[in-house]
Amino acid sequence: MEYRLNFVLASFSSLANMVGSLFSLFLFYRTGYQFQGWSWEQALLVLGMFTLLQGTSASLFMPNLNRIVEYVEKGTLDFVLLKPISSQFWLSARILSPWGLPDLCLGSCLIFYAADRLHLSPWNGLAGLGLLLVGIVMLYSLWFMLGATSIWFVKIYNVTEVLRGLLEAGRYPVVAYPAIYRFFFTFIVPIAFLTTIPSQAMLGRVALTWVWGALGAALFLLWFSHRFWQFALRFYTSASS
Numbered sequence: 001m002e003y004r005l006n007f008v009l010a011s012f013s014s015l016a017n018m019v020g021s022l023f024s025l026f027l028f029y030r031t032g033y034q035f036q037g038w039s040w041e042q043a044l045l046v047l048g049m050f051t052l053l054q055g056t057s058a059s060l061f062m063p064n065l066n067r068i069v070e071y072v073e074k075g076t077l078d079f080v081l082l083k084p085i086s087s088q089f090w091l092s093a094r095i096l097s098p099w100g101l102p103d104l105c106l107g108s109c110l111i112f113y114a115a116d117r118l119h120l121s122p123w124n125g126l127a128g129l130g131l132l133l134v135g136i137v138m139l140y141s142l143w144f145m146l147g148a149t150s151i152w153f154v155k156i157y158n159v160t161e162v163l164r165g166l167l168e169a170g171r172y173p174v175v176a177y178p179a180i181y182r183f184f185f186t187f188i189v190p191i192a193f194l195t196t197i198p199s200q201a202m203l204g205r206v207a208l209t210w211v212w213g214a215l216g217a218a219l220f221l222l223w224f225s226h227r228f229w230q231f232a233l234r235f236y237t238s239a240s241s
Helices: 004-029 040-065 067-074 077-081 087-093 098-118 122-148 157-171 179-188 196-203 208-233
Strands: none
Touching (some): 004 040, 040 098, 098 122, 122 196
């Protein structure tokens, strides 16, 4: 927070992105068209979930996981591995950045507005928040595994940018895309589990199959990210070797 002007500018940038997202969504709905089974307020829930995800990424994932590349490149990962603590936990949770706070606030306001217009109960909100946390675990696991590949490829900044680009698809309900893309965003890169399914849970219209599938996928990806990190460390030669 020592760079106050930068923080203010970042807040205006987040607000501008929100306005741009709302405008692009409005272009679909202004003529009476709507995504299959999604009204304007329901689509706002998805956008709100996406904005919360962006805020979480900016506050926790980007400042921590993107630095794995730097640690490997400079050889300072040696000092991390020597600490009497899980290296994955240390690399994942050491820094909490305030840059995501504007998105977290804007996303929360958008969700509260849409929930109020849809007359959703607090229990609906808890269900949506629960599945959003499950989606955050999935995103973290994917991001961490990409960061772990820096042990082989060192500079992988472009790979994480590709992931961030794919996440942009989460701005809209997954039904907005053709069938082949829906399959890709559900079973290959689980974008649907990040925004659409939490929104459906909040609306009370998600099948239990998807809930258990999301939980199972999140736990598997979290476990696999840990195993992948342990496997990658076998190939880390350290700065002094």
